[in-house]
Amino acid sequence: MARLFGTDGVRGIANTELTPELAFRLGRAGAYVLTKHKESAEARIVIGKDTRISSDMLEAALISGVLSMGVDVVRLGVISTPGVAYVTRKIESAAGVMISASHNPVEDNGIKFFGGDGFKLLDDVEDEIEQVLNEPEDRLPRPVGAQVGRVSDEPLVKLYQEFLMSTVNHSFERLHIVLDCANGAASNIAPDVFRKLGAKLTVLNSEPDGININVGCGSTHPGTVQAAVIKHGADLGLAFDGDADRLIAVDSQGNIIDGDFVMAICAKSLHERGELDNDTVVATVMSNLGFVKAMENLGIEVERTAVGDRYVMEAMRRGRHVLGGEQSGHIIFLNHTTTGDGILTALQLTNILVETGQPLSELAKVMQRYPQILENVRVRDKEAWRANPRIQEALAQGKSVLGSSGRVLVRESGTEPIVRVMAEGPDEQVLQSCVHAIVRVVEEELGA
Numbered sequence: 001m002a003r004l005f006g007t008d009g010v011r012g013i014a015n016t017e018l019t020p021e022l023a024f025r026l027g028r029a030g031a032y033v034l035t036k037h038k039e040s041a042e043a044r045i046v047i048g049k050d051t052r053i054s055s056d057m058l059e060a061a062l063i064s065g066v067l068s069m070g071v072d073v074v075r076l077g078v079i080s081t082p083g084v085a086y087v088t089r090k091i092e093s094a095a096g097v098m099i100s101a102s103h104n105p106v107e108d109n110g111i112k113f114f115g116g117d118g119f120k121l122l123d124d125v126e127d128e129i130e131q132v133l134n135e136p137e138d139r140l141p142r143p144v145g146a147q148v149g150r151v152s153d154e155p156l157v158k159l160y161q162e163f164l165m166s167t168v169n170h171s172f173e174r175l176h177i178v179l180d181c182a183n184g185a186a187s188n189i190a191p192d193v194f195r196k197l198g199a200k201l202t203v204l205n206s207e208p209d210g211i212n213i214n215v216g217c218g219s220t221h222p223g224t225v226q227a228a229v230i231k232h233g234a235d236l237g238l239a240f241d242g243d244a245d246r247l248i249a250v251d252s253q254g255n256i257i258d259g260d261f262v263m264a265i266c267a268k269s270l271h272e273r274g275e276l277d278n279d280t281v282v283a284t285v286m287s288n289l290g291f292v293k294a295m296e297n298l299g300i301e302v303e304r305t306a307v308g309d310r311y312v313m314e315a316m317r318r319g320r321h322v323l324g325g326e327q328s329g330h331i332i333f334l335n336h337t338t339t340g341d342g343i344l345t346a347l348q349l350t351n352i353l354v355e356t357g358q359p360l361s362e363l364a365k366v367m368q369r370y371p372q373i374l375e376n377v378r379v380r381d382k383e384a385w386r387a388n389p390r391i392q393e394a395l396a397q398g399k400s401v402l403g404s405s406g407r408v409l410v411r412e413s414g415t416e417p418i419v420r421v422m423a424e425g426p427d428e429q430v431l432q433s434c435v436h437a438i439v440r441v442v443e444e445e446l447g448a
Contacts, residue, residue, distance in 0.1 A: 003130065004133070007308040008310070009098075009110045010111045010112075011109070015054060018110065023062045027062040028140055029129045029132040030095065031065065031071040032069055032132055033125065033128050034094050034113070034115070034116075035071050043070075043071050045072070045073055046093045047084075047097045048083060048084040048096070049078060050184050050213065050243045051187065051208035051210065052101070052106050052211075053210035055100070063075065067150070067151065068143075068148065069143070071149045072150050073149060074087075074152055074156070076154070076157065078185055078187075078208075079189070080243055080244035080245065080341070080342070082342075085098075085114050086160050086163055087156045095116055096113070096114035096118070097113055098112045098243065099111055100242060103214055103242055104214070105215075106211050113126070157188075161189060163337075164347060165196060167348065170354040170355060172198045173197075173200075175350065175353070176199070176232065176234045177199045177234060177235060177237070178204065178225055178232065178238070179202070179240075180228070180238070181205050182213060182219065183214070184208065184213045184214065184240065184241065188206070193347070194350075204225065219240055219247065219328075220241060221239075222248050234252065235252050240342040244343055246329035246340070247259075247262065247329045249349060258327055259326050259327045260287050262349055263283065264291055264294050265349065266348055266349065267323055269352045269356075271298060271299075277335075278301075278321055280321045281295060281323050282304075282315045283302055283326070284311070284327070285306065285307060286422065288367075288369050288370055289370040289406070289425075290369045291367055294367035298366075303321070307414065308414050309325070309332065312330070312332060313339070316334050326340075370406070371427070371431055373422065375420070376420050378418055379417055379446040380417070380446055381446060382417050384445075388445050391438070395410055398423065402434060406425020406427075407425070408421075408435075409421075410442075417448065419442055423435045
C-alpha cells in the first residue's frame, strides 16, 4: 500500500480522494497520536484553512474527528500555513493542522500536521498516525458526555501579524509595493501588515470566492504582478501562493526575482551582519548553478538537499543553519520561525531594500542566473524512471553532453504524477536539445 502522507501532508482531489470521511479519521488518529502524552490542559489542536471551497467541508470533518477523541480545537479560520505553525507554538498547543493544497488548483486540497513545536511532523510520527488510521476503529476511545472536545474561535491571526511586523526594523513608507495575494490565505493578512508598516500598496487578487484561488495569479503566475508593477510604476511586486508559504518577487523593471535570488540577497545581508550562522545556506538540487557560484564568491557554503522544504528544514536543523529554501519561493528563516513563510520572506526582502537604499534590481545583481530548462512529463508511475534502462541511458548521455559545464537532473514530483527533467548550463540550445531527448524517452516509456 502506498504511503498516505506525501512530502507535504495528505493531498488529493477534495471529496473523491481526500474525502470528509478520511478527514474525520485523520482527525481522530492525529489527535490520538499527538496528544497521548499531553496533560489535559495542553491537549488542544489548532486548525486553520485556506480559502478554497472544499476547506470548509474538510475543516468540519477534521474538527469532528478531533473532538470525538475528547481533544479541544482552536479554530483559526482562514490563515496562512506558517501562521498555523506560529500560533501552534505560541499558545503551546499539542499540534496544529493546516487545510490547504498550497499552489495546487482549487479541486485539490490537503491536510498538513505540525507538532507542538511548530515544525512539520517527522516521518515516523506521520507513519504512526497512518498506522492508527489503518487499524480497527474500536481501538480508539469514544468519550461521551462532558468528555468530548470543545471548539473555540479565537482571533489569533492578529498575534501572527504582530509577530511578522516584529521581524523588521524599518518603515516602508517610501515604497510603493504591489501585492498579489493569489485569492488565498494572504488576502487579509499581508495587506494589513504592509499598510501598518507604512507602504503604499496596490493589492491584487485579494477577494477570494472559494474557487478563484491561484487562478491566473499569485506566485505561480508572476506575469500578473509583473504587469501591475510596470503599469503603476511600483518599486517592487510581491506574489504569494494560496497558503502564503511561498514568495516570488518582481523588481521595478518587471524582472522576476525567484527564490534563488531572494535567498542570495538575504544570505549576503545576513553574512555582512555576521548573522549567517556557519556561513552556510541550505538549498535544493533545483537551485540554479548561478546561485551556487554567487555564494562561493561571497565565501558562503551551499548545502544541497532533495526537493521539498521539509528536506531543507531537516538539513538546517541538523547543521544549525539559519537560512534555506527553494527556487520556487519557499524560504525558511530559522532564526525567526519554524517553516517557510512567504509574508515573512517578503518583509525581510523589503527591509533589506530600505536598509541598503538600493532598488531590488540592484540587489539582484548578487547572482547571475544560468540558463535552465525544465519540462514536466505526466506519467503512469512517477518512480519507474529510476529503474528504466532507456531513461537511464538517455540521462547518462545528457550528462555526457553537458560535461562539467552544466548538469542534468531527473526527479519525480512529490505531489503529482509527474516526472521533471531539468538541465542547466551556459548554452541554452544545448540544454533544450538535451532535455527534449530525455523527455521524449520518458514519454515513450512512461507517458500517461
